[in-house]
Amino acid sequence: MRQVSDGGQLRSPQPDGLLLPRSSLLLTVEEVRQLWAFVHGDIMDGGIRTLLRASLGLCPRHTWAYAVVEIELWQTGGGLRGGHQPFDVTVLYEDLLEHVAAGLTRPATPFRRHPESILVPSGPCRVCTELVPSGHAGMRLGYAASNSSALADEANLLTWTRRWCIDTAPIWRPMVCPRCQEAPQKKGREVDAAGLLCRPHLLSLGRLSPTLREEVAARLRELQGRMRRLTASMTKYGAPATPQDDASWVETLGFFAGWGPPLHLADITAHADERTT
Numbered sequence: 001m002r003q004v005s006d007g008g009q010l011r012s013p014q015p016d017g018l019l020l021p022r023s024s025l026l027l028t029v030e031e032v033r034q035l036w037a038f039v040h041g042d043i044m045d046g047g048i049r050t051l052l053r054a055s056l057g058l059c060p061r062h063t064w065a066y067a068v069v070e071i072e073l074w075q076t077g078g079g080l081r082g083g084h085q086p087f088d089v090t091v092l093y094e095d096l097l098e099h100v101a102a103g104l105t106r107p108a109t110p111f112r113r114h115p116e117s118i119l120v121p122s123g124p125c126r127v128c129t130e131l132v133p134s135g136h137a138g139m140r141l142g143y144a145a146s147n148s149s150a151l152a153d154e155a156n157l158l159t160w161t162r163r164w165c166i167d168t169a170p171i172w173r174p175m176v177c178p179r180c181q182e183a184p185q186k187k188g189r190e191v192d193a194a195g196l197l198c199r200p201h202l203l204s205l206g207r208l209s210p211t212l213r214e215e216v217a218a219r220l221r222e223l224q225g226r227m228r229r230l231t232a233s234m235t236k237y238g239a240p241a242t243p244q245d246d247a248s249w250v251e252t253l254g255f256f257a258g259w260g261p262p263l264h265l266a267d268i269t270a271h272a273d274e275r276t277t
Ligand SMILES: [Zn+2]
Pocket: 058, 059, 060, 061, 062, 125, 126, 127, 128, 129
């Protein structure tokens, strides 16, 4: 996805076609095969990291799918939980939070007139480009000869991801993008909390004021601090994560990829909100 410069204005694609609906994720065997290999790949490698910065990680579907595959399938790890935690995800997205925050607060120059263009991926989703079409003949071996079909069945249960989303909902709920949160019939109304918009919905605003860019960057840097502590908590030496740290990966993926999956998994709907307010 690339931005289109239109007479000096930033014209962005409508986000609704890019975002996942507020529903469960049902991953294909091929997606799980690719993501299980991706989780085992070296995202710290300089070349891969540069590509992942350009693409701002993965597309919305595969951003959430990446977390699901790691959380559901990775059964061992450091820290108190020992497994079923988004370690690889937080390592990558901590870096992307800094990348986007720095871009938003960088002054405009004649060569880079629109700092908000940092919100637009300039490269394709790595997983989308590597998916083998379903009609393709031949062997499709899983990572280390794993059984991709069995892994997909396990991942699609969403047992651990659902638990994470429900447990952390009290923290992330006030931070949900107002456009992702609102019922479809309300779309198009004024956004009164633009600083909370997710990346795709920020793009739908076009040009962003310096004040709004600063506000969003400050939110991303605050998130980055919590995510750094969460990453450390999943290692041998890190302190235990606080509930705020635990929620940071949901908030971060919500920013990059929209909030459909966690809103669904935590069973928070616009109607439920109306009943409780
Ligand atoms: Zn993708």
